[in-house]
Amino acid sequence: MPQSSIKDYLHESQLFLGRAIASGTLVLVVLAILVGRLFYLQVESHEHYTTLSQDNRVKLEPLPPTRGLIYDRNGTILAQNLPAYSLEITPEKTKNLDLTIQELSAIIDINEDDINRFHQLRKQRRRFDSIPIRVRLEDEEVARIAVNRHRFSGVDVKASLLRDYPQGLETAHLLGYVGRINEQELQIIDTSNYRGTNFIGKNGVEKSYEGLLHGQVGLQQVEVNAKGRVLRVLESQSPQPGDNLHLFLDMDLQSTALEALGDYNGAVAAIDIETGGVLALVSKPGYDPNLFVEGISAKAYRELETSLDNPLFNRAIRGQYPPGSTVKPFIGLAGLEYNVVGYHQETYCPGYYQLPGKDHKYRDWKKWGHGKVDLERAIVESCDVYYYELARTLGIDKLHEYLSGFGFGEPTKVDLDGELSGLMPSREWKRQRRREPWYPGETLIVGIGQGYFLTTPLQLASATATLANKGHRIRPRVVHTIEHADGTEVESPKIIDDLHQLDPMHWEQVIHAMSQVVEGLRGTARSIQTDHYRIAGKTGTAQVFSVKQDEEYDEELIAKRKRDHALFIAFAPVEQPRIAIAVVVENGGHGGSVAAPIARKVMDRYLLGEEDAG
């Protein structure tokens, strides 16, 4: 027994020793595999994983530049950046997005528009972007969110600078507004400079000067943790703020013009004659540009867009109106220049005009006629027949050539985006666009600023300034000075395109006639005469709706929107012109009674200042 026990013992212990050695070998082999794996990861692929680890750790964050400010000529702020708090949600970080929104709306006011806009924005953004659901939070709302902060994941209150337009609708069309960058804009912009920028100028000055206002993006290398929280800044390059813009605009004048338009829709353009600077550029009705900054609600936008008053439309540079009789001084000048009329040479006006061998009667606004009329009377009393005759004598080619010199039919090239060119018709134009020859009757209509002839209010003001300047034509401009971040200033260029006028006498004569429009006993704008300074002007009426042959135009019976537009151009003081102005009052009726007083109020304000105004 003991023998067998020892034998068993030996056998078992040897068997076990074998197994232990096998196990030890297994341990060794497995550890060798593990070491091989570690060698592969830490030596062979070290560089690869180091890169991945850096990518994890270091993030390049853009530092968006502060957008440049916009001032008027007196330093009144027109566009600024205000700190604002917005409530943002990162949908991927919430447990239940709909529930989160629902719970948030119990704490602060979140309406359906906010939610719709949020979902709309969400489609455009990348994953893990935070998306604003409410903007411009009140202090109290920020506090209320802070108190409940722990209940939500993926919800943040973010502070940012929001564009603000303190003058609201008064400067809406001129300045335009900024809004979120859309798909098309993304194609055009230098995306590296817009990293971190959410807004871009959509129209007006904001769009035209986007490149200067935006500035240069800065960058910082930051170390982030897995949750994306910035732990420290490793390296940083400051952004360069956008340039500030100082405009020629006089905010007082702008307000005055808007107010003077009263209940009418229309446009006022006022130009500083010496510089071509735009002193006022009003389009009425306006809208609140601040609504657009963080995205306007669909409902509010629909209301603006479908309104019959068309508030989004910038009448001052995009509104194309027949100039009516306001072109008469210019055509008069053409007559003098081409030597087809003398200043005192008379034409008989029976109240209508007929082309030789034609039955059609071209009417004068004065049914019974003006009698014998020379150029001065034709301007002062706005005699149509005189101009039918003058236009016929000049012919469309000379009319086109001469009026083009004042900028009719072409954009003024003002530093504003979206300007339309109006239309100065010609034979060429008609053949190309209408595939029809030019008819002599159409020349007559052009002679009184009707028919195909279209001008924008700014064009009219610019032409008036050129006339006041006696042919010294200066391109209108909105921006006076560009102020760089380092304090240096650059003035916008004064671009001159003078008319080559032969006889200075002709200017004096036409300007005299225009002054008689205000000062003469029969002047169509005599109601605005003032003792303080002398005004030269011209009234005009643009037909919205054509009156048939042998039909009376009865103001009372015609629906308001079909009434004529009232126009008035003017400059003052006559001796040393400082301001040129064009006023278009939509459906205003008569230029003399409706448009001229508006111009007078603006000129009073500019030339007399506050205390003497009114």
Add this chain to the structure above:
Amino acid sequence: MLGRNHVTFYESQPAQASGLLAWLHIDLPLLTSLILLSGVGLTVLYSAGDKELILLQKQLFRLGVGFVAMFALAQIHPANIRRWSPALYMIGILMLVSVIIFGEEGKGAQRWLDLGFIRFQPSEMFKLTLPMLIAWYLAEHRLPPNPSRLILAGLFTLLPVLLIAKQPDLGTALLVATAGAFALFLAGISWRVITAIGMLLAALGPVAWYFMHEYQRQRVLTFLNPESDPLGTGYHIIQSKIAIGSGGISGKGWLNGTQSHLEFLPERHTDFIFAVISEEFGLVGILALLSLYFFIIMRGLYIATQAQDTFGRILAGSLSLVFFVYLFVNAGMVTGLLPVVGVPLPLISYGGTSLVTILASFGMLMSIHTHKKLLPT
């Protein structure tokens, strides 16, 4: 001659070199390396836990409990351990059943049993009691075991494994299964049987797939292709590989691991602490650590070969190999060699129960090694 051989064996024991250590039933090489390993663990934990002293305090306390358990078990004679084995096994099974019936849920699985004064995972103790039972059962008769005993021993293994897998706790079930398997392997079952069982397990793979929980399947799928789900379950493995790989040969330095300190690496102070070590100490550091582990395992296997009886051998061998499996499954998971299974890095990962079990198992190893009598010749 053979007898003399035995005598020489005993006389060469280090336990007899020092009276005090022998009296305390301590194996000095094991104790030294275990303390060293715990020290490394605390150092790394300080970094991985973002210098939270609370974590260190708690871990230190657990280590204290573990070392006390180790000392206590080392005092118990192997014969007593053997005597108690079947009873402990039965108690363990009852506990597992009660966990399934009354257990508390934690992280979607029922693992904990609240005994009022202590909350613990009964599954954990099977890493000890299963090798004990198998060793007890097989040591009763001649080795290698005959087929019927082998089948019964297999069933003893399968019962707790299935109960634990049901909780579900795949990691522990796996460790308990390997503990049983190693006990059987060390008992000397023939290579033919081993091959047959291996083939049977391979065939059972698809069946196991069918019984797996969704998250377990997901882990296996993610293991096969971690990049398929970089923000979900694959995230752990990707970030862990980045941490290890970016550590390079010499590492980023203690407290300088960006992956861990910037929170990219999940579970960095528990299951993924191996990646923190690799990142901060590099290949050099991790090789030193693996050497320490290797030494402990080899010391354990050596103790097993020196054990006086079959029970001691099988138990000591199995416990050493379970320790090795801990290491391999954890390191394999963290380096992307194995699927993500919640197994801690022994003696280094932050966490209680496994730490105490492991130190307790070394207590038994010491007991086996230090309670010896000369055989009657």
